[in-house]
Amino acid sequence: MDIAIVGAGIAGISTAYELAQDGHRVTVYEQHNAVAEGASFANAGWLTPTLLQPWSAPGWTLPLHAQLRGKHALLEAPGPWLGHNWRWLRRWKMAERQCLSQKLHSPAAQALEQLSSFSQVLRHDISTAHELNTESHQGHLVLLRSAREMQSLQALTEALGTLDVPAQLLDAAATRAIEPGLSPEAPLAGALHLPEGETINCRQWTQQLRQLAIQRGAQLHTQATVRDVQSVGQQVHLLLTGDTAAHLHDAVVVCSGASPALLASSGLQLPLMPVHGYTISAPLRDPCYAPQAAALDWSQQLVISRIGQRLRISGGAELGTAPEAHNQDTLARMYRTLNDWYPGAAQLSSPQVQIWRGTRGTLPDGLPLLGRTTQAGIWFNLGHGAHGAALANGCARILADQIAGREVPAEAEVLSPLRFAG
Ligand SMILES: Cc1cc2nc3c(=O)[nH]c(=O)nc-3n(C[C@H](O)[C@H](O)[C@H](O)COP(=O)(O)OP(=O)(O)OC[C@H]3O[C@@H](n4cnc5c(N)ncnc54)[C@H](O)[C@@H]3O)c2cc1C
Numbered sequence: 001m002d003i004a005i006v007g008a009g010i011a012g013i014s015t016a017y018e019l020a021q022d023g024h025r026v027t028v029y030e031q032h033n034a035v036a037e038g039a040s041f042a043n044a045g046w047l048t049p050t051l052l053q054p055w056s057a058p059g060w061t062l063p064l065h066a067q068l069r070g071k072h073a074l075l076e077a078p079g080p081w082l083g084h085n086w087r088w089l090r091r092w093k094m095a096e097r098q099c100l101s102q103k104l105h106s107p108a109a110q111a112l113e114q115l116s117s118f119s120q121v122l123r124h125d126i127s128t129a130h131e132l133n134t135e136s137h138q139g140h141l142v143l144l145r146s147a148r149e150m151q152s153l154q155a156l157t158e159a160l161g162t163l164d165v166p167a168q169l170l171d172a173a174a175t176r177a178i179e180p181g182l183s184p185e186a187p188l189a190g191a192l193h194l195p196e197g198e199t200i201n202c203r204q205w206t207q208q209l210r211q212l213a214i215q216r217g218a219q220l221h222t223q224a225t226v227r228d229v230q231s232v233g234q235q236v237h238l239l240l241t242g243d244t245a246a247h248l249h250d251a252v253v254v255c256s257g258a259s260p261a262l263l264a265s266s267g268l269q270l271p272l273m274p275v276h277g278y279t280i281s282a283p284l285r286d287p288c289y290a291p292q293a294a295a296l297d298w299s300q301q302l303v304i305s306r307i308g309q310r311l312r313i314s315g316g317a318e319l320g321t322a323p324e325a326h327n328q329d330t331l332a333r334m335y336r337t338l339n340d341w342y343p344g345a346a347q348l349s350s351p352q353v354q355i356w357r358g359t360r361g362t363l364p365d366g367l368p369l370l371g372r373t374t375q376a377g378i379w380f381n382l383g384h385g386a387h388g389a390a391l392a393n394g395c396a397r398i399l400a401d402q403i404a405g406r407e408v409p410a411e412a413e414v415l416s417p418l419r420f421a422g
Contacts, residue, residue, distance in 0.1 A: 001250040009040040012255030014396035020216035031225040036206040042356040044303040044314035045199040047390040050116035054301040055386040057366035059099025091364035104159035111411040119394035135308040137293035140197025202389040229265040231375040258361030267374035276318040282346035290345040311346040370415040
């Protein structure tokens with residue numbers, strides 16, 4: 001088949017790789033001039049377990065009411081809160097309640113964790129076969145500041161166990177034995193240790209996959225903005241900005257991340273919310289005083305990760321339209337938290353420090369939109385929220401199997417965009 005892909009982030013490039021691997025003629029259209037210029041550029045790179053990522057899945061992260069509370073709220077909405085922001089949060093809250101009432105054994109959580117494991121296997125197979133360096137690090141900690149936090153993670157630890165994710169609550173001394181770089185002054189009560197947790201450099205991984213997709217015949221058109229996609233008879237008409245004639249393809253896969261521009265081509269009303277966040281990356285000063293892989297500060301919902309020779313801190317959640325200026329309170333909180341746990345670990349006054357804001361396109365059930373739409377030949381693989389890097393390879397493989405009419409795991413049904421029909 002002749003298949004077009006809109007978007008060259010980790011989702012689009014993984015899809016291009018899998019479809020080209022299946023022998024399709026693949027063309028990728030990307031509005032920027034390189035791959036991974038959107039959310040895939042400088043994310044935290046936390047892959048597994050995906051459920052513990054900030055803003056990953058309702059019920060699994062810090063509860064919404066705790067994130068909204070007081071003048072140090074972790075969740076921000078620039079300008080006056082709009083009705084649709086609140087309506088969207090209510091839907092997230094409902095999913096959170098439902099997941100908690102099922103003692104975290106919700107179909108959504110199971111689907112996410114299975115998809116993340118499937119992705120991990122595919123990623124490891126590809127990187128081993130091609131001897132790729134993804135700057136991968138293993139062994140995560142969720143850092144807990146009080147006995148109350150330790151208590152509140154008990155249920156979550158047990159639920160991870162039922163999902164076959166190794167996880168163990170450790171006291172402060174055991175945590176320090178695993179992570180000697182933690183500041184002796186840090187307010188540490190203990191940690192949840194996730195020995196199989198993995199981080200990678202998402203941008204580097206996307207660039208490597210791009211190369212493999214091109215070697216398999218995929219074509220990449222950059223500075224090509226798709227302004228419309230329409231199903232007409234047996235074909236899909238794709239219109240680029242500046243063109244008058246449509247490009248004809250047998251199918252189009254929309255992998256446009258958090259962008260709302262092509263949502264209507266699905267024929268569905270899709271509640272995709274932009275949730276903006278930040279990362280600060282700085283060269284390591286001394287690897288001995290930095291995390292071995294990644295550490296998540298539970299109360300602050302901030303991830304500190306090792307990305308090659310750099311340290312990256314990631315956090316913040318701003319809903320809706322992002323203002324021009326970066327949120328200085330959030331950035332200050334990120335610097336403060338880094339200093340609490342790993343003082344002196346990074347060269348924060350180096351000219352190489354990079355401050356980045358990215359956007360997680362998020363659905364109120366925390367799941368991506370993966371699969372066919374109501375329009376023939378138009379497929380979606382977007383809205384990956386907080387776990388796009390973690391799920392990309394699995395989602396791409398499932399989509400390629402769906403397009404080929406092959407059987408896919410039953411759990412893929414919960415990811416279908418058609419769940420929002422009617
Ligand atoms: C602060 C932060 C931290 C994060 N941390 C993690 C993490 O630790 N682990 C994890 O798994 N995920 C994390 N994420 C989420 C992850 O970055 C995203 O889920 C993932 O990158 C989404 O990939 P994507 O390809 O769908 O979107 P993108 O990377 O945004 O790619 C979409 C592409 O589509 C292009 N595009 C859009 N519309 C058009 C159009 N009309 N025509 C042509 N091109 C178009 C865009 O230019 C863009 O390049 C984080 C996100 C943020 C913001």
